[in-house]
Amino acid sequence: MDEEYTSEYGPRWSDQRVERMLGVLVCTVVGLLLAMIVVVLIKAWPSFAHNGLAWFGPGGNVDDQLNAIFLSGQAGAEYVYTFHAWPLIWSTLLITGGAVFIALFSALFVAVFIVEFAPEWMSNVLQPVVRFLASVPSVIYGLLGVLVLVPFIGNHLVTEPQKASVAGVISLTGYSLLAATTVLTVMIAPLMVSIFSDGLRAVKPGWLEGSLALGVNRWRTTWKIAVRTARPAIVAGTVLAVARAIGEAVMLAMISGSVGFAPNPADGFIFIYEPSRPLAPTIVKNIDQLSSPPANATLFAIAAVLLVSAAFLSLTGWVARRSMRKYGAA
Amino acid sequence: MDASVATPPAAPPPASAPQRPAKGAVEGSATWRLSDRIGLAICWALGLLFCAIAVAITVYLFIQGIKFLKPSMLVTPAAAGFSQTETGGFSDALVGTLILAVMGISLALPTGVAIAVWLVEYGRPTALARITESTIEAIAGIPSIVLALFGTVIFSSTALGFLSRSNEGVVFGRSFFAAAAMLSLVALPLIVASTREGLNSIPPHVREASYTVGKTKAATTRRILLPASRPQVATGAMLGLGRIIGDTAIIVVLLGATQNFAPVEDVPFPLNFLRGAGTTLTNFVYEASPTGNLNQPQKAYAAAFVLLLMVLALNGAVDVVHRRARKVGTWSS
Amino acid sequence: MEFLKSPPPPIRRLELEDPAAARRVAPPAHPANGNGSSAPGGFTGARRSIGAPQFSIRRMEIDDVSVSYSNRDAVKDVSLPVRQGEVLSLIGPSGCGKTTLLRSLNRLTELTSTAKLSGRILLDDVDITLIEPTLLRRRVTMVFQQPNPFPMSVFDNIAYVLREQGSRRQRKKTLEPAVHSALDRAGLFEEVKDNLDHPALKLSGGQQQRLCIARALAAEPEVLLLDEPCSALDPQSTQVIEDLIVKLRDDVAVVIVTHNLQQAYRIADHVAFMYLGDLVEYNSATALFGSPREKRTQEYVSGAFG
Ligand SMILES: Nc1ncnc2c1ncn2[C@@H]1O[C@H](COP(=O)(O)OP(=O)(O)OP(=O)(O)O)[C@@H](O)[C@H]1O
Numbered sequence: 001m002d003e004e005y006t007s008e009y010g011p012r013w014s015d016q017r018v019e020r021m022l023g024v025l026v027c028t029v030v031g032l033l034l035a036m037i038v039v040v041l042i043k044a045w046p047s048f049a050h051n052g053l054a055w056f057g058p059g060g061n062v063d064d065q066l067n068a069i070f071l072s073g074q075a076g077a078e079y080v081y082t083f084h085a086w087p088l089i090w091s092t093l094l095i096t097g098g099a100v101f102i103a104l105f106s107a108l109f110v111a112v113f114i115v116e117f118a119p120e121w122m123s124n125v126l127q128p129v130v131r132f133l134a135s136v137p138s139v140i141y142g143l144l145g146v147l148v149l150v151p152f153i154g155n156h157l158v159t160e161p162q163k164a165s166v167a168g169v170i171s172l173t174g175y176s177l178l179a180a181t182t183v184l185t186v187m188i189a190p191l192m193v194s195i196f197s198d199g200l201r202a203v204k205p206g207w208l209e210g211s212l213a214l215g216v217n218r219w220r221t222t223w224k225i226a227v228r229t230a231r232p233a234i235v236a237g238t239v240l241a242v243a244r245a246i247g248e249a250v251m252l253a254m255i256s257g258s259v260g261f262a263p264n265p266a267d268g269f270i271f272i273y274e275p276s277r278p279l280a281p282t283i284v285k286n287i288d289q290l291s292s293p294p295a296n297a298t299l300f301a302i303a304a305v306l307l308v309s310a311a312f313l314s315l316t317g318w319v320a321r322r323s324m325r326k327y328g329a330a
Numbered sequence: 331m332d333a334s335v336a337t338p339p340a341a342p343p344p345a346s347a348p349q350r351p352a353k354g355a356v357e358g359s360a361t362w363r364l365s366d367r368i369g370l371a372i373c374w375a376l377g378l379l380f381c382a383i384a385v386a387i388t389v390y391l392f393i394q395g396i397k398f399l400k401p402s403m404l405v406t407p408a409a410a411g412f413s414q415t416e417t418g419g420f421s422d423a424l425v426g427t428l429i430l431a432v433m434g435i436s437l438a439l440p441t442g443v444a445i446a447v448w449l450v451e452y453g454r455p456t457a458l459a460r461i462t463e464s465t466i467e468a469i470a471g472i473p474s475i476v477l478a479l480f481g482t483v484i485f486s487s488t489a490l491g492f493l494s495r496s497n498e499g500v501v502f503g504r505s506f507f508a509a510a511a512m513l514s515l516v517a518l519p520l521i522v523a524s525t526r527e528g529l530n531s532i533p534p535h536v537r538e539a540s541y542t543v544g545k546t547k548a549a550t551t552r553r554i555l556l557p558a559s560r561p562q563v564a565t566g567a568m569l570g571l572g573r574i575i576g577d578t579a580i581i582v583v584l585l586g587a588t589q590n591f592a593p594v595e596d597v598p599f600p601l602n603f604l605r606g607a608g609t610t611l612t613n614f615v616y617e618a619s620p621t622g623n624l625n626q627p628q629k630a631y632a633a634a635f636v637l638l639l640m641v642l643a644l645n646g647a648v649d650v651v652h653r654r655a656r657k658v659g660t661w662s663s
Numbered sequence: 664m665e666f667l668k669s670p671p672p673p674i675r676r677l678e679l680e681d682p683a684a685a686r687r688v689a690p691p692a693h694p695a696n697g698n699g700s701s702a703p704g705g706f707t708g709a710r711r712s713i714g715a716p717q718f719s720i721r722r723m724e725i726d727d728v729s730v731s732y733s734n735r736d737a738v739k740d741v742s743l744p745v746r747q748g749e750v751l752s753l754i755g756p757s758g759c760g761k762t763t764l765l766r767s768l769n770r771l772t773e774l775t776s777t778a779k780l781s782g783r784i785l786l787d788d789v790d791i792t793l794i795e796p797t798l799l800r801r802r803v804t805m806v807f808q809q810p811n812p813f814p815m816s817v818f819d820n821i822a823y824v825l826r827e828q829g830s831r832r833q834r835k836k837t838l839e840p841a842v843h844s845a846l847d848r849a850g851l852f853e854e855v856k857d858n859l860d861h862p863a864l865k866l867s868g869g870q871q872q873r874l875c876i877a878r879a880l881a882a883e884p885e886v887l888l889l890d891e892p893c894s895a896l897d898p899q900s901t902q903v904i905e906d907l908i909v910k911l912r913d914d915v916a917v918v919i920v921t922h923n924l925q926q927a928y929r930i931a932d933h934v935a936f937m938y939l940g941d942l943v944e945y946n947s948a949t950a951l952f953g954s955p956r957e958k959r960t961q962e963y964v965s966g967a968f969g
């Protein structure tokens with residue numbers, strides 16, 4: 001033992017040396033993240049600089065704008081940067097917001113169901129099923145959406161008069177807000193359920209017992225003690241799910257309809273059948289335009305918006321969790 | 331009376347720790363308000379709906395997969411053709427997924443474990459530790475499409491030209507190397523989190539015992555702490571692998587998304603493939619779906635089924651690791 | 664009939680229409696103040712100047728109760744009365760089933776899936792299996808061996824009971840008096856009155872236990888079950904709790920589990936000695952400690968004091 005210590009771990013693996021090496025590695029990773037933020041922002045700058053705040057506003061057809069930007073880069077002529085991303089942002093907000101709202105509500109109930117109310121055998125079966133569904137690649141959900149849900153919506157839910165009513169503006173084929181939101185919900189809900197139920201399971205049994213011993217019924221004990229104590233896990237799960245939803249590119253590219261169109265709630269109920277395209281899928285769809293400098297800047301600008309949203313999101317989650325920890329253990 | 335009866339038991343059982351209240355306990359409805367009952371009804375309804383959806387998705391994918399998957403698809407590469415019979419299988423995609431899984435995890439695992447070790451065992455200066463923690467958390471929240479775009483910038487730089495195909499000074503920037511590097515970032519947070527959990531679950535007295543006999547921190551970590559947290563490291567690796575094989579955005583952007591391997595010429599064997607473009611199962615599913623370029627739904631289902639089996643195997647492995655770790659037991663603190 | 668003029672009855676106190684229903688208890692054989700008079704068992708400590716119970720009413724009846732955990736008996740054929748106006752103390756070596764017996768009194772054993780109970784337990788002559796568990800647990804409240812304050816503020820810990828047991832949402836202001844009085848009765852108010860928003864989990868162990876007692880008292884129970892409430896307390900807080908228990912005994916029936924025989928001697932009116940699940944001896948405190956009938960009792964009682 002002593003020999004090993006001096007020869008193998010003495011000079012070569014001294015603590016200081018190891019600490020320094022690990023420190024360098026850690027700094028590299030931190031540096032990589034910073035570099036990424038800086039690079040993305042720098043690359044995005046021309047697009048933001050040319051459009052100002054109008055970048056985020058509405059105006060014109062985004063798809064035409066993207067095309068013009070791309071072509072201007074090809075020709076070697078003066079670069080065009082005009083880009084008004086509102087339809088993409090609006091689509092992101094609608095799809096992500098809808099999916100997160102539905103998933104949050106139902107995942108909370110499902111997690112409570114699994115942990116507190118389902119019969120023992122059922123929770124034992126559901127636990128691995130939830131984890132499995134949470135790890136299914138998003139592209140598979142996309143495939144199901146394209147091959148099952150989209151045709152179903154297109155053929156059975158959208159009526160001919162409805163198609164006719166917006167015929168001049170957009171064609172309703174089933175690729176729609178409804179399809180995208182549904183599939184996204186199905187995709188992120190298991191993730192939430194999995195994290196929520198871990199949180200609920202970690203609640204100290206003594207607290208539940210204490211509440212039950214005071215004659216508080218099962219439901220209120222669950223809600224007031226278990227769910228309340230598990231709030232940090234609920235926030236963490238929600239933040240992760242929202243991040244996934246905002247960043248989901250390929251799956252949404254498959255089923256959102258991939259049209260730079262802003263579904264208009266003023267159209268009435270029919271707007272959920274309208275196609276659109278969120279921010280992230282726009283990058284995927286136009287990825288072969290990276291070689292054109294203005295298109296490159298525009299795509300990086302979209303990425304910058306995603307990056308900043310993600311950062312803002314985890315900051316929000318961090319602040320929220322921090323304030324909840326006040327009464328938590330230790 | 332026998333005197334020995336009266337002596338208290340030699341080792342009194344420890345005060346029983348509270349246990350989770352059993353589910354089946356009878357409880358009448360006297361104190362259940364209407365809102366409580368409605369809540370419980372919603373709970374059951376959503377729970378059962380969730381079960382139904384889960385069963386539907388799983389069963390449907392399995393049926394379609396078994397129906398359309400032919401063994402020949404696993405060994406024939408994709409080919410150009412007009413009908414589904416002429417276009418071959420997806421062996422290149424399958425191999426591509428395996429290559430990326432190996433490359434990605436062999437980058438992410440050591441890095442992740444090292445970061446976790448630094449965070450738990452060293453963690454000085456504190457400011458850097460906190461920054462690192464936030465960094466890891468931030469990486470977990472960054473959309474993979476953003477990572478992919480960033481990757482195009484890094485790997486198109488001339489300095490890294492040796493990692494991909496370059497043509498008259500213009501670096502293509504898309505290769506297995508590029509994709510694997512970025513995919514390892516996707517897996518990193520999971521590995522760090524899991525390893526930290528493992529290291530944190532080892533009570534301090536274990537470390538102290540090792541330091542007392544003169545072991546260095548490094549030796550203690552390598553000989554005692556890491557072996558003890560092997561289950562968690564393995565779990566992290568498995569979760570990371572799941573994310574790596576399931577990612578599509580990075581593949582589409584950074585692997586060139588060809589239908590077959592596109593090795594670089596004039597380079598020795600493994601490198602020519604790794605520096606070239608390729609495809610993976612996720613990319614194949616994307617391309618073979620009606621919105622992709624191939625539009626071969628049946629093969630998409632077949633490839634999705636293979637992918638699903640891989641995910642299932644990883645999940646099973648995690649379960650086995652957990653169960654075995656529980657059987658071996660943990661430290662008493 | 665002096666006790667009828669004593670402090671106002673608490674909520675849900677048993678109606679005493681016929682004063683004769685209260686069984687008069689004979690005064691103890693030795694002077695309550697115990698100035699130097701030593702009990703035969705070697706107990707020299709003074710019994711508190713609490714005096715004999717003024718009355719006692721039989722509230723609960725444990726009738727031939729056995730509890731087993733997956734076929735391993737933890738409590739075997741125990742029969743005991745629980746009376747309001749008196750303090751009943753359960754003593755016995757670790758693992759003899761005291762906690763289990765206590766938990767079965769408000770059907771908490773049902774929360775352990777492996778536990779099986781046989782026999783009858785009556786509360787005011789009604790079988791408790793006929794009482795809805797949540798309602799029963801509001802009448803028969805338990806304080807656990809390990810303090811388990813909820814992860815909320817001190818105020819919310821107490822208010823939780825009031826809020827959840829009330830039929831409608833109450834505002835903080837209207838809850839304040841009840842919360843304060845519960846904290847006061849548990850002897851905690853003076854220490855926490857300045858910051859009731861303090862996280863309960865940051866209190867000391869003793870304070871946490873008193874908070875749990877305050878929480879149980881806020882529920883205005885008829886029977887209070889205390890499982891080693893003083894094991895984590897310093898002598899001073901122990902005294903506060905003991906005073907409290909003695910004060911409470913007229914309003915609620917108190918059952919207390921304790922490992923501290925001196926304590927049992929100080930505050931209990933009746934003591935039940937359990938051993939390996941059996942009820943070995945049940946008697947008045949003076950009799951059990953002074954002249955135990957059973958050899959095992961004597962050995963336990965004297966053994967613990969060398
Ligand atoms: N949840 C349980 N499952 C199985 N056995 C249990 C459980 N709780 C208690 N027991 C067993 O029942 C017996 C009585 O336990 P109990 O907790 O009632 O003892 P106790 O007298 O309260 O001990 P202590 O003084 O240490 O608190 C013990 O042998 C214990 O191991």
Ligand SMILES: [Mg+2]
Binds near residue numbers: 345762763808
């Ligand atoms: Mg006990």
